[in-house]
Amino acid sequence: MSRLEKAIVSMVEVFEEYATKDKNRQLSGTELAELMKKELASPEFHGKVEPAVLQEAMTNLDKNHDGEINFREFSMFLATLARGYYRARNKGKGNKGKPDKPE
Numbered sequence: 001m002s003r004l005e006k007a008i009v010s011m012v013e014v015f016e017e018y019a020t021k022d023k024n025r026q027l028s029g030t031e032l033a034e035l036m037k038k039e040l041a042s043p044e045f046h047g048k049v050e051p052a053v054l055q056e057a058m059t060n061l062d063k064n065h066d067g068e069i070n071f072r073e074f075s076m077f078l079a080t081l082a083r084g085y086y087r088a089r090n091k092g093k094g095n096k097g098k099p100d101k102p103e
Contacts, residue, residue: 014039015074026068032061045085 001009018035019025027035061069061077069077 011075011078012071015071019071024068024070026070027074028068032069 014035015027016025018031019027060080061073063073063076064070
């Protein structure tokens with residue numbers, strides 16, 4: 001598998017592993033907290049994503065306001081984390097900290 005294919009498979013597998021307690025395959029707040037604690041444990045990652053980005057992602061995560069995180073919401077959360085990581089990694093390399101342009 002290519003790196004991108006592995007990333008996609010990994011994303012799905014991580015979600016499914018932590019969302020197993022719910023028959024609707026959604027993450028409760030407790031499950032999401034457990035996922036974040038275990039899966040975002042790398043000091044390098046914590047150093048690259050600012051706490052404000054993480055808090056923003058968490059605040060905006062539950063788009064349908066049902067108290068649980070479905071796969072669509074989870075995938076948007078990962079995209080937010082990836083953008084934050086990208087910005088932090090490339091700070092001072094020509095992007096001057098500019099926010100991403102809206103699509």
